[in-house]
Amino acid sequence: MKPRFMQGNEACAEGAILAGCKFFAGYPITPQSEIMRYMAEKLPKLGGVYIQAEDEIAAICSVIGASWAGAKAMTATSGPGFSLMQEALSYAVMTETPLVVVDVQRLGPSTGQATKCGQGDIMQSRWGRHGDQTLVVLAPYSPQEMLELTARAFSIACKLRTPVIVLSDETVAHMREEVYIPEGLEAPEPPRPKPGEAEFFGSREPAGVPPMPRVGDGFNVMVTGSTHDSRGYRKTADPQVHRRLVTRIVAKIESREPELRDIDYYGVESPELLLVAVGSAARSVKEAVRRLLSRGVRAALFRPRTLFPFPASTLSQLAEEAKAVLVVELNLGQLIEEVRKHIKPPCRVEGLNKIGGGEPIAPSEVEKAAARLL
Amino acid sequence: MTHPLDPYLRPETLPTPFCPGCGCGIVASAFLRAARELGHSDLSGFVFVSGIGCSSWIPSPHFKADSIHILHGRSIPTAMGVKAVRPELEVVVFGGDGDLASIGLGHLVHAARRNLEVLVIMVNNMVYGMTGGQLAPTTPRGAVTATSPYGNPESPIDMVRTLAAAGASYVARGCVAYPRHLEKLMLEALQASGFRFVEAVSTCTTHFQLMLGTKSPVEALKKLRELVEFRDVMQGPREGRLPLGSWRPPGRRPGFVESLRGLR
Missing domain, CATH: 3.40.50.970 (Thiamin diphosphate (ThDP)-binding fold, Pyr/PP domains)
Incomplete structure (x- = not known):
């Protein structure tokens, strides 16, 4: 190709x-x-x-x-x-x-x-x-x-x-x-209802995905941002309907974290230093990890391509043996808040942050920060 | 007992949540009668889009049809997305003066400019009804509302002339105090093409009455007749009276979705 x-x-x-x-x-x-x-x-x-x-x-x-x-x-x-x-x-x-x-x-x-x-x-x-x-x-x-x-x-x-x-x-x-253009990128259609179906906003499964009709196809679908029952009828005061709907919508995503999980992991299997980064910041981190590895430092990059739902359990496991986690971001500290929730002491969580002028974080800066932590 | 408009309604949603004497029922009825007049035995060829406010409840949940009840003020761009993908469907927007002439005004002007092939029905009760009778961009100057206790310091917008200037293919103003005329305007609008706008001057029996000083829905409807008159809508309001009628520009401008399809 x-x-x-x-x-x-x-x-x-x-x-x-x-x-x-x-x-x-x-x-x-x-x-x-x-x-x-x-x-x-x-x-x-x-x-x-x-x-x-x-x-x-x-x-x-x-x-x-x-x-x-x-x-x-x-x-x-x-x-x-x-x-x-x-x-x-x-x-x-x-x-x-x-x-x-x-x-x-x-x-x-x-x-x-x-x-x-x-x-x-x-x-x-x-x-x-x-x-x-x-x-x-x-x-x-x-x-x-x-x-x-x-x-x-x-x-x-x-x-x-x-x-x-x-x-x-x-x-x-x-x-x-x-x-490289891979094969098979075409996305499937959303689940479509069969004739006669009328429940487009509810599921018997707690994390189910209901079928979605298209307008103009004769299903008389009622789409509303108000709390609604499984048939789309507004229920603006019923506590049960609201709980059921919003809990399912959240569970629909959160419960599928394992299948949505998509992590680029680079480095040793049980690192003493785990680096977390996404997007362009992760490119510098990858180079820094390559250099650290060549010097014998047990380091690794954890880069969640599916950022949310956050792969919390994977991160927790990987960091079990780690002395420190370094979160590298082109902001004053956002991803670090998510990471911190899933790391237990005595493992330290530190941030390496940079803002202004679009300057990237250089691999050497990551190396320096890593040296301070080890 | 059956009603001639039953085939178009979801019986389980009736009676409506509208206050007794609300103009929304008259507007709904005028539209459905016009659709029936045109031979629609049901609403299967229609998609209704509405925003937030009392009149946005006319199609959703009451019409037995597809409906998208979107954010406050955003019915027009939502309707544009539907129409662009499914041009064969008749897309109709229902909304109030707050929804369409205030928060959603920008979208409406651009839809007229594009000549987007949708019909927009604006129920103008000159006030925010659902949220408690606040000042709207359509409230008469000097009127006392919940948020203009010393009288409205602003002047109301004339949506018919605004949208005509922006490029609408059909603009009209009717009034719920003249339901047969309103129905005739709906019929004209459904038969026209391009961007079509029908304003229905209405009452809010809960809040507008305070403004008018009337004490019953019937009184309010009578009072409403004093606020409108049949003459050229393009001449605008005169001595506080809104003109009723319709206007269309000379010639035919291509519709937006029609033009998009021409790019293929």
Whole structure:
């Protein structure tokens, strides 16, 4: 197989197309621009729809409409736009609407340094919405993974009827590398109901995924963000209905952590120093681990490509023998909060953080931090 | 006992949660009668999209049809997503003046500009009803509401002329105090193409009455007749009276989804 030399954003868009994405709506924002441009060029020729929306809220809401009309649908944005999409993402969680949102992280807060790399949306991706909810977050660190994880995002979204976030960053989005196009990236259809079925929002299974009809197919589906029973009827005061619905929606994702688990692990089997990183930060860490290993340090990189649901049990096991865990991030400390929850003393958890100007963390900086911990 | 509109409704959702005398029932009835008039024996060719507010409850849960009850103000972009993927479906948006003319105004103007092929029905009761009678962008100047205790310092927006200027293919204003006329406008709108907008001037028997100083739904409906008059809608309100009627621009502009399909 011949590789293609692709940019991360282009690879992301191509991954979406290979997964069967037929609807894209977006609003211009740096640094996701090439995704929109690629979709604008390719989708109409593939029988799909590309729309430049009037803002990010319109983009995500039209994606929700397109998804209920039966299309695999996606939008792409960056931090500020991602914030604008959070209310609609909460709706997509509550109504179990499959869709994909790509967040190419840039350096905030606010407009911050808009063209520079940052990883300040890690907690926003997991907790940015109101109410009890969870969804799936995938974190690519190369153009190859931009392609594969975006395609995978569609597959997960359709199988589990959930929004999926592809959490990229400016460096990964703009780098160019060889990309191999694997076979079989097309995502399945969401589970569709049989004629006569009427329960599209409930399941006998505590973590079940109900069938999703398309509008216009004669099922008279009622989609609402209000608490609803299994047939879609609003139950805005019944405590049992609310508990059952929201508990199932959360369990639907959380209970599938083992099958969603996707970890890039590099290094010795029971490390004394475990390094945790995602996205572009993990690239420097990988090089640092290579150097540490060559010097005989028992180190390893733990890089959860499925960032949420977080692979907590795997991390806990791997860190059992470790003296220290070093969490390397291009922010002031977000992923470290998740990691800390799953590490027991006497193992120490420390952060190596850097923000400003889009400067990457150099492997030598990681090595220095590692030396302090050992 | 059966009602001629039963085939279009979910009987288990009746009676509606609307307050006695609410205009939403008249608007729903006008729309369904128009659909029936056009030969629809059920609502299978329709998809309804609505936001948040009393009138957003007209189709969802009451219409026996597909409906998407989306976020406050976001029915228009949701409808755009549905229509772009399934152009063969008639996509109808129901919403209130708060939902469509305040929080959702930007989307509405862009839908008119694009000539998106949807029908938008805005129930204008000039107030936020569901949340307790607050000031809306359609509230008459000087009116006392829950959040304008010293009188509304703002002027109301004329949505019919705003959307006509933005590029709508059909705009109309009816009133729940004239239900047959409203039904006629719905019929015209359903037969037209491109972006269509029908405003239904209505009452809020719970909150609007305080504003009008009326004491019963019947009184409120009578009072409403004093606030509207039949004349050219493009001339705008005069001495506080909203014109009722319809307008369409000369010529035909291609629809948005039609244009998107042309790119293939």
